[in-house]
Amino acid sequence: MDFSYNENQKMIADMIQQFGKKEITPFFKEWDDNQFFPVEIFKKLGDLGLMGVLVPEEYAGSGFSYTEYITAIEQLAILDPSIGLSMAAHNSLCTGHILQFGNQAQKERWLPKLATAEYIGAWGLTEHNTGSDAGGMATTAVKEGNHWVINGVKNFITHAISGDLAVVIARTGEKGNSYGKTAFVIEKGTAGFSSANKLDKLGMRASETAELIFDNCKVPNKNVLGNVGDGFIQAMKVLDGGRISIAALGLGIAKGAYQAALQYSKEREQFGKPISKFQAIAFKLADMATEIEASELLIYNAASKKNRGEKMTLDGAMAKYYSSEVAVKVATDAVQVLGGYGYTKDFPVERYYRDSKLCTIGEGTSEIQKLVIAKQIIG
Ligand SMILES: Cc1cc2nc3c(=O)[nH]c(=O)nc-3n(C[C@H](O)[C@H](O)[C@H](O)COP(=O)(O)OP(=O)(O)OC[C@H]3O[C@@H](n4cnc5c(N)ncnc54)[C@H](O)[C@@H]3O)c2cc1C
Numbered sequence: 001m002d003f004s005y006n007e008n009q010k011m012i013a014d015m016i017q018q019f020g021k022k023e024i025t026p027f028f029k030e031w032d033d034n035q036f037f038p039v040e041i042f043k044k045l046g047d048l049g050l051m052g053v054l055v056p057e058e059y060a061g062s063g064f065s066y067t068e069y070i071t072a073i074e075q076l077a078i079l080d081p082s083i084g085l086s087m088a089a090h091n092s093l094c095t096g097h098i099l100q101f102g103n104q105a106q107k108e109r110w111l112p113k114l115a116t117a118e119y120i121g122a123w124g125l126t127e128h129n130t131g132s133d134a135g136g137m138a139t140t141a142v143k144e145g146n147h148w149v150i151n152g153v154k155n156f157i158t159h160a161i162s163g164d165l166a167v168v169i170a171r172t173g174e175k176g177n178s179y180g181k182t183a184f185v186i187e188k189g190t191a192g193f194s195s196a197n198k199l200d201k202l203g204m205r206a207s208e209t210a211e212l213i214f215d216n217c218k219v220p221n222k223n224v225l226g227n228v229g230d231g232f233i234q235a236m237k238v239l240d241g242g243r244i245s246i247a248a249l250g251l252g253i254a255k256g257a258y259q260a261a262l263q264y265s266k267e268r269e270q271f272g273k274p275i276s277k278f279q280a281i282a283f284k285l286a287d288m289a290t291e292i293e294a295s296e297l298l299i300y301n302a303a304s305k306k307n308r309g310e311k312m313t314l315d316g317a318m319a320k321y322y323s324s325e326v327a328v329k330v331a332t333d334a335v336q337v338l339g340g341y342g343y344t345k346d347f348p349v350e351r352y353y354r355d356s357k358l359c360t361i362g363e364g365t366s367e368i369q370k371l372v373i374a375k376q377i378i379g
Pocket of ligand 1: 089093122123124125126128129130131132133155156157158159204209358361362363364365366367368371
């Protein structure tokens, strides 16, 4: 496998770096301090083709593969992990679900709006009482004529308030039946559909997370994605691809933290020499570089399988699990390398440290990834 950047990846990386200098770096601290979700940035990312990275050109997307998608998330995460997370949730979860399971009319109706960021997308699976055990959800959808009536609350939903459209999975059959859930597309403004309770978070503070609320929300039958009853199975397939994006997010965070630590270690002097000359610090940097390389290999392996249309449940879970844990470890060590300065908001590593933790939780915790891996290898 050749992991050097192809022409598209180079173009994407350059474009994001240029964009970030002007549009992200000067503002990220303010967004983080105030938990401000910068919607306008996502509109501009839409203009750059980064809100429909995997969407074919016929639906106004960029038509790239997972290889380019990883680069886009990684580069955004280096600049601001919150922007990387929101971009990933929009692309892989909401847009990805419609792309994989929507019919022709649904794709024509929603994908161009999502790919250009005219619409910001949300994806609702998690509830207050069902996270890892998402299949036990309480939100229900009941068929009445040509409509479905949805009742319930989804929690921890990225873009719940600012999103224009949500893909939502609700129970349409018996509790516990994997084929008893259905996926619906619901647009903002639909009667009975609202959002509330923005969460005050440890990290990823510029990525909005809140509740989606359904109170006798009437959704037309034509908004059902795929077959009635297939929603949970679809969601698991969406998450297979989504895990690559969280792995890429972790990779970007780890790279950002490592680069900051490496640079600082060469400049900071104690006992008359740069701290990088102390083996204790040099070995931390050596571990970081090695673990980042290993993450990258796992991620590109999962992505290349996905690009070839091969089953990659095991590879995606391994990449997500490893890369997330590496992101937390590298960010933690980066704070240590910067000592007291690493503990302040004057340097970027404390934000990487806070943001990295999301990677071991979102789209399936590390424990759940290990369950998936164990099931795949043991049977
Ligand atoms: C910032 C953020 C954004 C998010 N965005 C979205 C979104 O857009 N859409 C969406 O649907 N969801 C979203 N989520 C929800 C996320 O996917 C869940 O938080 C995650 O799946 C874990 O669920 P939970 O928080 O309920 O934890 P729980 O499931 O309650 O888990 C708590 C602990 O128990 C462990 N555990 C649970 N079950 C097992 C088991 N069987 N074996 C071993 N350990 C176990 C977990 O690993 C964890 O350590 C988001 C979450 C966050 C924090």
